[in-house]
Amino acid sequence: MFRVAVLEGDGIGPEIMESALAVLRQVEDLFGIAFEFRKGLIGGRAIDERGDPLPEETLALCRESSAILLGAVGGPRWDDLPTDKRPEKGLLRIRKELDLFANLRPAKVWEALIEASPLKPEIVRGTDMLVVRELTGDVYYGEPRGVFREGGRRVGINTMRYTEDEIRRVVRRAFEIARLRRRKLTSVDKSNVLEVSGLWREVVEEESKNYPDVELEHLYVDNCAMQMVRRPTTFDVIVTGNIFGDILSDEAGVVVGSLGMLPSASVGERYALYEPVHGSAPDIAGRGVANPIAMILSAAMMLRFSFGMEEAADLVERAVEKTLSEGYRTPDIYSEGCKKVGTAEMTERIVENLKRLKG
Ligand code: NAD
Numbered sequence: 189m190f191r192v193a194v195l196e197g198d199g200i201g202p203e204i205m206e207s208a209l210a211v212l213r214q215v216e217d218l219f220g221i222a223f224e225f226r227k228g229l230i231g232g233r234a235i236d237e238r239g240d241p242l243p244e245e246t247l248a249l250c251r252e253s254s255a256i257l258l259g260a261v262g263g264p265r266w267d268d269l270p271t272d273k274r275p276e277k278g279l280l281r282i283r284k285e286l287d288l289f290a291n292l293r294p295a296k297v298w299e300a301l302i303e304a305s306p307l308k309p310e311i312v313r314g315t316d317m318l319v320v321r322e323l324t325g326d327v328y329y330g331e332p333r334g335v336f337r338e339g340g341r342r343v344g345i346n347t348m349r350y351t352e353d354e355i356r357r358v359v360r361r362a363f364e365i366a367r368l369r370r371r372k373l374t375s376v377d378k379s380n381v382l383e384v385s386g387l388w389r390e391v392v393e394e395e396s397k398n399y400p401d402v403e404l405e406h407l408y409v410d411n412c413a414m415q416m417v418r419r420p421t422t423f424d425v426i427v428t429g430n431i432f433g434d435i436l437s438d439e440a441g442v443v444v445g446s447l448g449m450l451p452s453a454s455v456g457e458r459y460a461l462y463e464p465v466h467g468s469a470p471d472i473a474g475r476g477v478a479n480p481i482a483m484i485l486s487a488a489m490m491l492r493f494s495f496g497m498e499e500a501a502d503l504v505e506r507a508v509e510k511t512l513s514e515g516y517r518t519p520d521i522y523s524e525g526c527k528k529v530g531t532a533e534m535t536e537r538i539v540e541n542l543k544r545l546k547g
């Protein structure tokens with residue numbers, strides 16, 4: 189019995205979670221296993237119902253579970269709240285409380301979706317990169333922070349801060365992962381300007397001595413953003429701090445077709461949380477048109493990394509691929525000549541293909 193905490197969150201969160209659960213229920217049938225799904229509140233709905241974006245009982249539920257699935261949090265309803273009372277704070281707190289220091293964001297181009305990328309096919313074809321984003325440090329958590337009065341005017345302050353241990357543990361993870369892939373690591377920083385980035389680069393250099401078999405490249409973040417659209421196929425694993433990783437992974441999403449396709453795993457030594465890279469998409473929430481694939485692929489990552497179910501994870505990914513190659517598209521990845529479908533139909537097609545492929 190695998191215990192899974194299910195945190196739907198806000199906006200399209202509940203819609204795409206329903207899709208992931210439908211896929212996992214089919215996996216239960218096909219592989220003769222059982223998940224115990226237990227729902228918890230997070231984000232805006234948790235603020236409305238409990239007055240806290242991460243209620244204690246949700247945190248307890250996560251600690252008692254073998255893995256956590258998260259939809260997305262946030263929305264215009266809560267945008268006027270102060271930063272530390274917003275839905276997003278629930279997400280930042282859960283990452284910190286569970287020490288989920290490495291966020292793995294794979295961005296691989298799907299042959300069927302080459303047309304969905306705004307880049308030319310010859311530039312994106314073959315792209316297969318993995319952004320390893322540090323997730324529990326940086327300017328997201330650094331102190332001091334706030335808006336203060338100074339000399340009669342307001343000053344906003346945030347602090348970019350990393351200890352060498354925080355850098356080292358995520359960099360090691362990235363080197364280890366690069367070893368399982370094409371053995372190339374790109375470390376991204378802004379060490380031409382920032383001291384904290386200087387330290388980042390030094391630690392990466394020190395660690396690289398333990399991984400002589402992995403080719404190492406350093407890029408400044410501005411240059412990396414540019415190279416990612418110019419030569420995306422040359423990236424394998426990218427390791428970077430929290431804020432640069434946030435920005436670069438959205439960019440990676442659109443390079444390979446749509447943010448609606450990008451899954452992620454946030455892992456530490458003990459816990460693992462699986463969440464799409466995208467947000468709660470308030471502009472399309474409640475309309476039944478959200479792309480469920482990022483969430484479904486996040487569930488596949490859970491099967492692989494938390495439960496060791498390699499075959500089931502492969503099957504889910506192949507079912508997604510088959511559904512795309514049959515021409516089914518949600519609006520975000522639609523191109524001419526394809527069949528436009530909503531969240532529910534996309535999910536049904538994927539579930540159907542799971543059954544077919546398992547044979
Ligand atoms: P967003 O990722 O929610 O949306 C950006 C654009 O991509 C929108 O046009 C949206 O419609 C589209 N999009 C995103 N996911 C999609 C999907 N699955 N299918 C189809 N289209 C999709 O980013 P935003 O609009 O900047 O933020 C909206 C809210 O989400 C904010 O409150 C933000 O803080 C929050 N957010 C949460 C998370 C998270 O929970 N992990 C991540 C990012 C943003």
Ligand code: IPM
Pocket residue numbers: 262276279280434465467
């Ligand atoms: C993400 C999101 C979050 C982040 C926000 C919602 C706090 O953008 O998961 O990428 O910045 O980490």
Ligand code: MN
Pocket residue numbers: 434435438465
């Ligand atoms: Mn983001």
